[in-house]
Amino acid sequence: MSELAKTFEPKAIEAKWYQHWEDNGLFRPERPGAESYTIVNPPPNVTGSLHIGHALDNTLQDIMIRYERLRGKDALWVVGVDHAGIATQMVVERQMEANQDKRTNYSREDFVKKVWEWKEESGGTITRQLRRLGCSMDWSREQFTMDPHFSEAVLKVFVDLYNEGLIYRDKRLVNWDPKLKTAISDLEVENEEVAGHMWHFKYPLQDGETYTYVERDEDGNVTLTEERDYISIATTRPETMLGDGAVAVHPDDERYAPIVGKLCEIPVGPKEHRRLIPIITDDYPDPGFGSGAVKITGAHDENDYGVASRNNIPMYRLMDEVAAMRTDGAPYAEAAARAVEIAKGAETNAKEVDSLNLVPDEYRGLDRYEARKRVVADIDAEGNMIMVEDKMIMQPFGDRGGVVIEPMLTDQWYVNAEELAKKPIEAVKKGDIDIVPKTWEKTFFNWMENIQPWCVSRQLWWGHRIPAWYDADGKVYVAMTEEEAQAQAGEGVALKRDEDVLDTWFSSALWPFATLGWPEETELLKKHYPNDLLVSGFDILFFWDARMMMMGRQLTGENPWPKLYLHGLVRAADGQKMSKSKGNVVDPLGLIDQYGADALRFFMAAMESQGRDIKMDDKRVEGYRNFGTKIWNAARFLQANGIGGSDTISAPAATKPVNRWIIGEVVETLGRLEKAFDEIRFDGMADAIYRFAWGTFCDWYLELIKGDIDDETKAVAAWAFDQILVMLHPFMPFITEELWGAMGKRDYELIVAKWPEPRAEVDMAAKAEVETAIALVSEIRALRAELNIPWSSRLTLHPLEDGAAKGGASLDRMAKADMGEKIDTAPAGSAQVVVQGKSYCVPLADAIDLDAERGRLAKAVEAAEKEVKSLDGRLNNPNFVERAKPEAVEKARADHASRSQEASRLRAALERLG
Template sequence: MTELPKTFDPAAIEAKWYAHWEESNAFRPERPDAPPFTIVMPPPNVTGSLHIGHALDITLQDVLVRHARLCGKDALWVAGTDHAGIATQMVVERQMMERQDKRTNYSRDDFVQKVWDWKAESGGTITRQLRRLGASCDWANERFTMDEGFSKAVIKVFVDLYNQGLLYRDKRLVNWDPELKTAISDLEVETREVQGHMWHFKYPLAGGETYTYVERDADGQVVFQEERDYISIATTRPETMLGDGAVAVHPDDARYAPIVGKLCEIPVGPKAQRRLIPIITDDYPDPDFGSGAVKITGAHDQNDYGVAQRNGIPMYRLMDEGAYLRADGAPYAEAAARAKAIAAGGVASAADIDALNLVPDAYRGLDRYAARKQVVADIDAEGLMLRVEDKTIMQPFGDRSGVVIEPMLTDQWYVDAKTLAQPAIEAVRSGAIKVVPQSWEKTWFQWLENIQPWCVSRQLWWGHRIPAWFDAEGNHYVAEDAAGAQALAGEGVALTQDEDVLDTWFSSALWPFGTLGWPDADAKLAKHYPNDVLISGFDILFFWDARMAMQGLHFMKEVPWKTLYLHGLVRAPDGSKMSKSKGNTVDPLGLIDKYGADALRFTLAAMESQGRDIKLDEKRVEGYRNFATKLWNAARFLQGNGVGASTSIKAPEATLAVNKWIIGEVVETLAKLDAAFADLRYDAMADAVYHFAWGTFCDWYIELVKGAFDDETRAVAGWAFDQILVMLHPFMPFITEELWGDRTTRLIHASWPVPTATIDLDAKAEIAWVQQLVEALRQARSENSISPTQKNNCYIRGLSPKNRERLLSHADFIGRQARFSAVQIDESDHIGALGPNQRPEHAPLQLEVLFEGIQVPFDEAVFILNVDEPIDREADRARLTKSAEAAEKEAVSLAGRLNNPAFVEKAKPEAVEKARADHAEKSAEAERLRAALARLG
């Protein structure tokens, strides 16, 4: 192996090895006969750049893929990007605006070409950044949701679902984004608290009719009564009054019983032409909220939409695609007359109702907020406003545009998600899909059992254009191409293709099989579907994961993946959500520049604990950079002592206890690591390899064999270090590949350890005795405030023959670690004094018997440390007492939590497990400190 530089430089190593791996096709070696392992990357938006959430997601996937590759599997990690319809169109349009240009200056085809040009020039940013993280994807077969083969799958799925009656066109209420001028899904809406107003208006009863309005207390006693010629309505959006179809009250609300079935007047618009609407009953209104009466505007409110549907109330659309009040159609007087005829029982189609513009002429063309202001002013001027109150309201915003969403009644394409959801529900219930952590199963069931029709059309130009064509009468024909649609419509029928495109999530739902060649028969599809595991943030459980399950089960008749692993969010160190506005976001590329990709990867893996959010502290990344440096220095030390690469996977033959012990430790660590991989416990994986590499190997084994490198020890040390490199490679691929050195087979293609060795229990017990002795002596020195640089003479009483041999075998190591200057074993002991031929070459010298000093009981013996200066026992007693009391207090607090059934039953299992571990640790610490106090006397 080439001599390692003194300084560890992550940047140079990362650039060197990633280029080598990719150029040599190392990520997808030819293994046609090997068992498959398949994982698909959640395709990042083509507009995206690497954020810390991506870094976590990609790291967790890469750990599994590299491990599978080391295990000899035909590991396929499907890589690719999503065309991100809304996001990409926004990026390109914004760039055009900077040049005083706009989309509508071009034909659809010309604009789409501009988007393709943008993708070719700027669309590869995130995939380049994923390479910096070490993602070992099959880049040679990178996919894009708009590439030719994948688009073929998307179109086929749409047509097949339509022909199966599972996809249809309907006029329904959608979330309309006035900025983007498209429908968006519920999952793309952010609801925020904002300060608004609640206006209370009078809706006069038709013909000036009056009734007695009575309010009663809980005992039925009258507390308020008056004659009214109106019904009071409260609303936060007065501009939508123009489209009211009814006023609803609860059937049990006695206050309004006298006027149920009567008509009231919408108090806005020309007086002579105001519309009359019925007062109806429905279970939706809450008698205790506001006046208890609710205006029903079915075309512009989600709750009102349901009431209107149940009661056959006409729904009138008020706004255009930009959320301006409609300026099209016949004058208001004519439209109002038509609406009156419809209300009286006149026949009207959905198209007739949609064509009616019931916005009074004075408000037409106004922005919705300008219209609100004008409507309020006009009603107030007429004396029909009762009051206005300040109110905190929940308002929906588009997650991309940031503007207030307007519920809008529009024609869209829908998938019968409820039917498709049933197999996905059963797959989780039966265990065909294993959800990790299992606690997310409840959420899966709740959402899928209550799923609504899925709106899959978007009013954009960039995306998969919907394969439907319309004739002049509005009839539609769904086919895979124009020729197929023409055949359905008949010769000579003029057809126009639907202008809309498909929701991005519609296409990405096909990712597990669409990327493998479906719908064509493909060997890759046959071998790699279903995938083994999907790694996903819980925040896209319904956007993507559930929809993949629905489409995969429907079209492939098999689950898309066997395991669904849902990780948490990466949060700021204080636990708050990261956001640019708070200024607490973390740039993963900045962390890579500063500490290296290996350190960041290991941090994210070590902190990932099945669903718990990660509180990312840069100190942790720095700590794992120190771990990498420790590994580097260990390699240089071994290299300097003639330790080279191992020649076999099998452990070398060993006769020395220390070498037998380290071989056994490799076996035990590998067992822990294999179990953690099987359970997808990333924190346990990282913990096992970290503690073995840093603690067991570097801090104990290297120190134990320091100065005693014979041929056996060199062989064992080289073999054990190689096992560390292989076990650590999935987490820290760059430094491990570099330390692997100049070998025929690169580490990325090495074999996962199978040591075929046994654990020597005698050797394990011997080294454990040595370790515990050193730790006991170190603890005693610390408890008695002995300086780390001070050496002490040691006198030993009561040592058994077995432990005497252990002491002799490791005397040099024990002397160094415990800072002994000389040692003597009590000659009056049944063992007798050490003879000159019994002392190892490096054993500390004997000295005169010392009866004064710090007594350290250990096993059957007592070790007495002589100190040159008097010990301030009172200061040590005070310090130990304070520490013991603090540990006891924390142990009692943890015991209280664990004895609380509410905590044990309701908290996450990992939280309970951690509390138990912390309680055991604090209890043991308190016991140790009390024992130290007892020794002080």
């Protein structure tokens, strides 16, 4: 044994042991013949640093991997980082801007070299931080999504899917980020409600034509009849009017029936070139909203895109890559004239429509918001504005660029996600993939069964460049290399490579198998794919998890894992989502500095309840640091009594009831713990080991054996403590490894020890005997606390019925009480206690001043009940509940529960005195 310091200090212990584990290859010990167990870590961005969500996600994974490693499996936790196309390019460009430099000053190749330089110098921050958390990953095989072998796999997947017709190029509406100048996915768009306006405009009918406009109430009575020469529309984005292809009304809306099929004029632009567009019917417009008529701008609105696609309405793009009004293309007069011909039914093609720039000369080059002001002012000047109303509107913002997204019609590469989603949907329905908790299945099916084509091209320089080349006519050749593409095109055909790169999620979708060597049939792949479990935040269920399912089934024919565990978010103490703008972000490294990694890890496990969000609570983290101190002090107590490490995996032989009892408690705890692991109940796991280690072993077993520690007890205590260290290790690896080594010379470190196998049964007689003793001591201690009975006063318990418990050394030593003879009636001035259904009386006349104690308790009850009544009034007052800050209401509820409980306890104590 090595003597332990008086105080548990995590910092030095954590640094020492992590380095030792990694240096000695203990995260992946050599176990060639062992059953495999595999988890892949959701690869954090190479730009990232550890946040509280990472701390939760990685703690849960580490618990599972350490558990399976202790069970003797060939446990592989795949680690790596994602190249994070948008995020990384942003970081490098910001650094360049700080030096008065910019990307466009360099060739593509030179800029990419700069990104690689940044990656080598600054890209390992989060991997160092994961080590501080105690993550036992296989660092010897750390992966990067831009590693040569991984890049080869990515290109192969693109080429294969293209050849199978599952990847194609198409012109569709995308979310365009004007700051980043690239398309982004729906999942990367955050909708926020902001103050805006709704403008109502007149669209005059062609040649001043009029019609009778009739409005009716709900009962069919006419409420308005008037002659109109216009149709009224409302919009929050007037600048997009220039790209209108039609005005749509509902087919059942009788107000506009007389003008369906006619043409109306967009009231903006030079009068001599005003465009005419048709009035059509579609189910999309809501007759009860606004005027019931909507402008259809298919190239700049998602809903309008659907209407235009269904009705073969031309879609005109108005803006460039920074969301300024276009300056390229045909002159406005020529483009407007051709667009009118198209509106009247002239034949055209998509390429021609795309080239038409319908932005009048005076608006060209203006920012979209400046153009909006000009359009509104010009329409108002002509008298075609009906009204403008203030309105809260939902605006889409890019989660990276932070600016308003512009829906834009562009040419992009798409994956046929609908086809790839079929097998994952089937797998979840059949139970081949188990989503835990099951409540997420409905969300999964809803998204997967309505999935849209997956846009996988991004207009960036950093990332996997799309392996496609074009000839002068725009014909595409997809191949692994330029040489292969040239062979397809033929000798002498000039080719130009596609400028775009692939969406980061496209490459990370290959993570479960490409990290193991796929497409090569490596031994690692054969043994560790499919993986065994994926632990993920629910927020990347569709970003990553579902896409891994799709790619796994398509490319390997197997599901990537049989079980998907989705955990919740870590929220601020008041339940709000953490954000930098709110100033409520919690730094996990700060918590580790203050309380130690073990305490933070145990907090995460204890609070994780199958997908429910976790409220951050520093006091709870501090409490688990105290739990570590409790275990530390238990080890010091054992050492002081000559008890070290055990030399047996099986439970030692035992004759004493207290020793037979603690062996049975280990058996039962192990059963509860393993059941929780099987069900992936992290809160259940933490609860099982916490209750046993703190309550059963430290608070009771060590107290019960004090003063009577013989060789049998030493052997049993050493064994039981070893079982605690092994069972607790997945949750608190640092302190358990330190204590494992300190308790005696070992042949191996705890990280590769054997999971408990007590090979013992629960001794029910010993269990009953010890639990009775514990119950007696607990009741007497509670009685002393409630009634202020000094420790100097010895108490006597008198059974009031047959079959009562016997006294013993534990009652004498731990409660300073004796068991007296049975009596039929409790004497005056006695308190009564009930232990395991049997009643006892405790005479108190010689122990306390009964009248004074009754008076004290009566006053305390009155004060507690008065406060409860006051809190009742506040909580039953709607003005308080509805208008007070949520945290104030929550505190009042907590105070009410606490004081109610206290009042009940005090009343019970008063009743004991009779």
